[in-house]
Amino acid sequence: MNQKSLKPLLYIAPSFLLAFIIISYPIIDLIRLSLNDVSTFGDLNGFIGLLNYQDVFEDELFFEVMIRTLFWTVSVVVGTVVISVPIALALNEDFYGKGIATTIIMLPWAISLAMTAVIWKWILNPDYGMLNHLLISLGLIDENIGWLADASTAFPMQILIGILVSIPFTISILMGGLTSIPKDIYEAAYLDGASYLTRLKTLTLPLLKPFINIAIVLNVIYVFNSFPIIWILTEGGPSNSTDILPTYLYKMAFQYGEIGLAAAVSIIMLALLLAFTVIYAYFAMKEKK
Amino acid sequence: MKKNLLKVLATVCAVSTLSYASTLRVSVPAYSDDTKPGFEKIVADFEKANPSIDVKLEVGSWSSWQQKIQTDFFSGGNADLIYSTRGWVPTYVGGGKLEALDSYLSKEDLAQFPNSLLEAAKVNGKLYALPSVTSARNLYVNLDLIKKAGASVPTTWNELKEAAVKVSKKTDAAGFGIQGKEVEMEKYFYYALWNFGGSVLDKTVGGTKSALNSPEALKAAKFYNSLIKEGASQKNVASYNREDLQELFKQGKLAMMITHGVLAEQIKSEGHNINFVQTDVPGMDSSKKGTTLGVIDAVHLSKNSKVKEDAVKFLMFSNKPQYQADWIAKANLLPVTHAAGKEKEFEAKHLQAMISAVPNAKFAFIHTKGTKIIDILRNELQAMYAGKKTPEQAMNSAHKKINRAARR
Numbered sequence: 163m164n165q166k167s168l169k170p171l172l173y174i175a176p177s178f179l180l181a182f183i184i185i186s187y188p189i190i191d192l193i194r195l196s197l198n199d200v201s202t203f204g205d206l207n208g209f210i211g212l213l214n215y216q217d218v219f220e221d222e223l224f225f226e227v228m229i230r231t232l233f234w235t236v237s238v239v240v241g242t243v244v245i246s247v248p249i250a251l252a253l254n255e256d257f258y259g260k261g262i263a264t265t266i267i268m269l270p271w272a273i274s275l276a277m278t279a280v281i282w283k284w285i286l287n288p289d290y291g292m293l294n295h296l297l298i299s300l301g302l303i304d305e306n307i308g309w310l311a312d313a314s315t316a317f318p319m320q321i322l323i324g325i326l327v328s329i330p331f332t333i334s335i336l337m338g339g340l341t342s343i344p345k346d347i348y349e350a351a352y353l354d355g356a357s358y359l360t361r362l363k364t365l366t367l368p369l370l371k372p373f374i375n376i377a378i379v380l381n382v383i384y385v386f387n388s389f390p391i392i393w394i395l396t397e398g399g400p401s402n403s404t405d406i407l408p409t410y411l412y413k414m415a416f417q418y419g420e421i422g423l424a425a426a427v428s429i430i431m432l433a434l435l436l437a438f439t440v441i442y443a444y445f446a447m448k449e450k451k
Numbered sequence: 452m453k454k455n456l457l458k459v460l461a462t463v464c465a466v467s468t469l470s471y472a473s474t475l476r477v478s479v480p481a482y483s484d485d486t487k488p489g490f491e492k493i494v495a496d497f498e499k500a501n502p503s504i505d506v507k508l509e510v511g512s513w514s515s516w517q518q519k520i521q522t523d524f525f526s527g528g529n530a531d532l533i534y535s536t537r538g539w540v541p542t543y544v545g546g547g548k549l550e551a552l553d554s555y556l557s558k559e560d561l562a563q564f565p566n567s568l569l570e571a572a573k574v575n576g577k578l579y580a581l582p583s584v585t586s587a588r589n590l591y592v593n594l595d596l597i598k599k600a601g602a603s604v605p606t607t608w609n610e611l612k613e614a615a616v617k618v619s620k621k622t623d624a625a626g627f628g629i630q631g632k633e634v635e636m637e638k639y640f641y642y643a644l645w646n647f648g649g650s651v652l653d654k655t656v657g658g659t660k661s662a663l664n665s666p667e668a669l670k671a672a673k674f675y676n677s678l679i680k681e682g683a684s685q686k687n688v689a690s691y692n693r694e695d696l697q698e699l700f701k702q703g704k705l706a707m708m709i710t711h712g713v714l715a716e717q718i719k720s721e722g723h724n725i726n727f728v729q730t731d732v733p734g735m736d737s738s739k740k741g742t743t744l745g746v747i748d749a750v751h752l753s754k755n756s757k758v759k760e761d762a763v764k765f766l767m768f769s770n771k772p773q774y775q776a777d778w779i780a781k782a783n784l785l786p787v788t789h790a791a792g793k794e795k796e797f798e799a800k801h802l803q804a805m806i807s808a809v810p811n812a813k814f815a816f817i818h819t820k821g822t823k824i825i826d827i828l829r830n831e832l833q834a835m836y837a838g839k840k841t842p843e844q845a846m847n848s849a850h851k852k853i854n855r856a857a858r859r
Contacts, residue, residue, distance in 0.1 A: 204525040308687020400689040400833035416518040
């Protein structure tokens with residue numbers, strides 16, 4: 163390696179080092195905690211190897227929660243992308259009131275996730291909630307439904323809210339992708355007699371694919387780690403039936419005081435996300451080649 | 452000139468050392484909007500009386516209080532005096548975070564408190580928590596709904612069920628409210644559990660085994676389950692936390708529920724037109740009052756505090772009757788010292804109803820794995836309330852899981 167090729171590496175070394183320290187310190191600390199017997203207050207009571215991991219894997223609830231987390235992540239991300247693509251395509255066209263439409267769609271992004279969840283908790287209240295009131299007014303139901311009293315209604319509602327709050331971010335990525343597609347290729351295709359659907363299938367979607375991939379990867383990371391919606395609406399209940407890994411982890415660390423077990427769950431979550439990202443990036447790059 | 456400057460500097464140093472010889476940190480959760488001003492007054496008066504002690508007061512939210520204390524201890528940045536709840540004491544003691552107060556308090560200091568409160572706050576025979584506020588629960592009854600249904604105010608659990616069934620059948624309201632989630636959900640089960648003769652653990656303090664497989668516990672579970680099955684409670688029980696139930700009561704959609712004094716105060720201050728009575732929790736027969744829940748919150752002295760003597764001085768100062776009357780009565784809770792109980796602020800009707808319930812109050816179990824045990828019980832009860840488990844299945848499952856958790 164000559165001096166010239168070393169120089170750029172030297173230039174980025176300080177920021178790389180800083181980023182490495184900031185990212186690696188909590189991970190190393192988590193690994194340390196997960197391999198020790200840790201008191202509720204963080205005191206290390208001795209190295210216990212993989213015992214914390216063994217305890218986590220022996221907990222039946224952990225697998226139940228992990229499967230639910232995967233279902234939650236896939237449902238929210240797929241739902242978000244499927245809804246966001248046509249909305250982004252529509253917003254990319256010129257029409258009267260486009261500015262207002264874009265603002266309305268992007269507006270939920272400006273509200274904090276916790277606040278959105280609190281508002282939805284009111285909407286879903288069995289006695290005073292707007293949803294029951296609306297459904298009764300429309301004659302669709304006869305009596306109030308306890309939306310959050312049972313996982314069969316609570317979890318789908320949480321997924322729906324997850325999708326709604328993820329749409330603005332996804333649309334902003336897709337809109338960025340759509341504006342980067344040169345207009346002249348559409349003109350050429352139009353002159354060649356390609357219909358809207360043909361242009362969509364052969365030009366727009368293939369060129370939008372890298373942006374959809376980014377949206378999928380980022381959404382998977384955000385949704386997998388998402389806490390406020392589930393916590394505020396049901397706290398993972400009733401009977402742990404809506405718990406996902408972040409709420410399970412929170413209870414373990416801050417309610418039960420099982421810091422070592424919580425650290426092990428964190429590392430497992432990190433490994434799962436890392437594995438997904440690497441595999442997804444591998445297939446995405448392979449396809450590109 | 453130089454000499455004068457040195458003199459000035461020396462005086463400034465001396466004055467500053469005198470003024471703030473020690474700093475005392477006090478953490479308090481907010482019981483109401485009046486907690487902070489109440490404590491600010493205590494701090495101002497204390498500093499005036501003790502110019503050498505600088506008190507740093509922090510008032511936080513109850514909802515994240517447990518997490519705050521845990522992370523404060525985790526980082527070593529905890530306060531010297533921590534106001535918290537009795538239920539978490541065994542965990543703090545187990546972690547070696549608290550200093551026992553026994554050697555810091557004189558007999559005269561301790562004589563200010565009712566012995567029952569001090570005994571309930573002890574762990575391993577030592578006083579790691581000095582009671583700060585207390586409360587007891589009452590049965591609230593909507594008299595108009597009861598009258599409309601042709602029932603009467605219940606004094607026994609059988610009468611309660613009878614009245615609840617009548618209200619649910621003859622009016623649009625629900626009979627007896629059952630709390631199905633969040634804070635104190637498990638405690639709502641204790642009313643039936645204790646009165647039917649059961650308990651969660653074999654001992655209230657220092658228990659090691661679950662007692663939920665007892666016939667008494669099963670009877671209590673079957674009783675609440677039958678109320679739900681017979682439509683005598685509100686629908687979708689697992690949807691309702693304490694505040695949701697109170698809201699139903701305030702709207703006249705619920706005939707009976709058990710809760711603290713805040714509800715009576717809210718009905719009055721929010722202008723609800725509810726004709727109600729705040730009475731004793733039912734017993735097994737009408738000749739004897741039922742057992743109700745008593746709650747004690749307490750102050751802890753941190754083991755790592757460098758100003759323990761100052762902290763205890765503040766603790767006793769803050770217990771003066773006028774201060775308790777100021778912030779405790781405004782939070783609709785009860786005082787912890789004999790003298791404070793005589794303050795006129797506690798003569799309010801809703802507080803007197805709570806005071807009359809105190810002799811029949813029982814305190815919940817405390818255990819180092821208390822939060823985990825409570826969570827297990829809540830989950831099993833929720834499964835039963837939702838009809839996913841029978842009372843037998845719920846109690847047996849809770850029994851096994853609690854025994855496993857208590858052993859860990």
